[in-house]
Amino acid sequence: MYKIVLPIFEGPLDLLLYFIKRDEINIYDIPIARITDEFLNYLNMLQELDIEIASEFLVMASTLMEIKAKMLLPSEKQPEGTEIDDPRRELVQQLLEYQIYKEVSNYLEANLRQTHNLFFRGIYESEIAEISSNYKTYKPATVYDLAKSFYNLITKNQKDGFHEIRMTEYKLEDAISNILQVLQFERQISFRKLCATTSRQILVLYFVAILELIKQKKLYAYQSDYEEDIFLFLTSNLPRN
Amino acid sequence: MQKVFFNLDRETQKQILETLIFASEQPITLDEIADIIENKLEFSDFPTSNFSIAETIHLGEYLLGLIEEINHDLESSNRPYQIINVANGFTFATKNEFGKILGSLPQFRHKKRFSKAMLETLAIIAYKQPITRPEIEEIRGTNSSDILNVLLERNLIKIVGRKETIGRPFMYATTIEFLKTFGLNNLNELPNLDEIRALVETKNKKEELTLKIDFGEEQQQSSIQ
C-alpha cells in the first residue's frame, strides 16, 4: 500500500506560485509553455487519482493555454513607440497581488506565536445571570447566527413535508403552575403584567387559574381600586395577624 | 497524573485551578476539573513540593478546599471579584458592591447572548414581521409565550397591533434596539433566504471541510513549533 500525500493548494494561483518557487522561475518572465505543461500534468495526476478537480483549476488551465497560444503568434509589427502588450501581464499582476497577502498571512502567523498563550476570560457578567436561569446561551449572537437559526427552522419544516395547524396546548394546570412558580421568586405579581403579552385565550386561562388558586386559599388577590391593577400574593407569604 | 498534581506546590495548584476557572467558557464543574487534572495535563514545568498528601484524599473535596482558599486570597488582596458556584459549575463574578456599579452602566447591560429558543423566535419575527404568536408557534412547533416575554423585556421586539382574526392576537415586530444589537441599518440588510442557504449550506459539507482544515492546521502547527 502506498500512502500518497498531496500538498494542499489553496487554488490555482497557489499552485502556480508553488511551481514558480520550486523551479526558481522569474515571476516577471514566466516561461508560459513550461508552466502550462506543469499545471496540466498536475491536473492529470489528480484525475488519475480520481480526485475531483475544482472548476477554478479548469478555468486557469484554459487561461494558461490561451496565453500560450497568444505567445506563439508571430508578434505583429507594432507602431513606433507603443509597447507590446504582454499576454502574461494580467496573470502576473494577479500572482503578485496574491503574493502580497500570502506575505501578510506570514505576519499574522508570527503574531499568533506571540499570542499563543494568551487566553481571555471565558464568561462575562452579562452571561452569568442567563446561565443561572438555565438558558443555554450562545456566545454573542450576530446577524449570521440569526439568519442561520431562521434557515434551519424553515428547512426543518420543509423536511417534515407538511405541518398540522396546532391549537395552543396551554392548559389550566400550566397556568396554575406558572403562577405558583413565579411567586417562588417574586413576592407579588401584577395581573396586568402577567397578561400583557399573551393572547386572549391564555388571558382567560390565567383568570380561571387565579380564581381556582384563590378558592384553594393558596392565593390572595389585592386590588386597591376598581380600575387598578390586581396584585397577587401567596397566602403563605402574608404576615399573620 | 493526579498524584503529580498533588506533588505541585499548593500555590501552583491554586493558580492552575484559577486559570481553568478564569478561561472556561461555561461554568466548569469539579468533575471537569478533576478530569483535566488527572488525565490531560503535563506539569513538568512547575515546581513540586515535598509535602505529600494522603492518597486516600477525595479529589473533589480537595479542589473545593483550594477554591475556598483562592476566594480567601482574592478577598484579602482586595480583588473586586470572586469565584461563585452557578449551574453546578464554577466561574468568576464581580462582587455585589461592585456589580452594582456595572448595573448602572448601559454598556454592561447591552446583551447579545441568546438561548437557542430566543434566537429562533427572534429570527422568525425578524423575517416574518408582523407576526402573531400562534403563527410563530406553528413554525417553531412549541409554546413560545415565555420567550416572547423575555424578548419584549429586552426591548428587542414590540407589539404593533392586533391581527383581525379569531382571538385578535397581538402582532409582533422587531425594534430599533434589535437593529442596534445586530449592527443593522435597516431590515433590508438581513440576509435573504438564498443568501442564508449559501452561507449555511457549507455546513453540509462539513466533513469535507474539516478534513481540509485539519490538513492545513497540521502544516501550520508544524511550522509554529
Add this chain to the structure above:
Amino acid sequence: MQKVFFNLDRETQKQILETLIFASEQPITLDEIADIIENKLEFSDFPTSNFSIAETIHLGEYLLGLIEEINHDLESSNRPYQIINVANGFTFATKNEFGKILGSLPQFRHKKRFSKAMLETLAIIAYKQPITRPEIEEIRGTNSSDILNVLLERNLIKIVGRKETIGRPFMYATTIEFLKTFGLNNLNELPNLDEIRALVETKNKKEELTLKIDFGEEQQQSSIQ
C-alpha cells in the same frame, strides 16, 4: 464627578477600575473608563479619603498609574492573570506560563488553530475591508465561502452591510476578536502594504539568483514526495 472619584480612597479607586476592566466583554479603552468615571457613576456608597489630588492631574495618566498598580498587586498576590493592552483597550488575560497549560487542552486549543486559507482570507479582509466575497475570491483565485463561514463562526469577521452592486453581496470586516487574537491594538499596526509589496519584489528578484532555502517550500516539497 471626576473629583468625586479622586476623593475615593486609592484602594477603592483601584477596585472600581479593576471591576470595569474585569467585567467588560471587549477591551475597555481609557476614554471609556474616563467617561464612566466622570459622567456615569455615583460613588456615594464608597469610602472617601481626605487625601487630595492636584486638580491639574491628567485623568488618563492617573488611570494608567492605577492599572500598573493593579497589575503589581495581581503579581504579588500570585494571580495567574494580568491586565494587558490590546485592541486599544485593557482586558484581563492569562499569564504566559498558565496560558501554556490551557493551550495543551483541546477545549482551549481549537481557538488557536488557523489554516493557511484562514490566514490568507483574514489578511485580505483586514486590508480591504469592507470587502465582498467575489472580491476576496478574485484575489485568492478560489472559492472562499467555506473559509468565510469558518471565520464567521469563530467571530473573527462580521457582516457589515451590502455592497450596492449586482447581487448586492455582503461586505465583510474584521472584528475586535480578530485584534485580540492577533495581539493588535488596531489595524494600523498591520504592516504597510507598500512595504510588503517591496519585500515581495525583493524576494522575487532574489529567487532568480539564489537557491531556495525557504521554509514553507521545504515543507511542501517534503509532503509531495
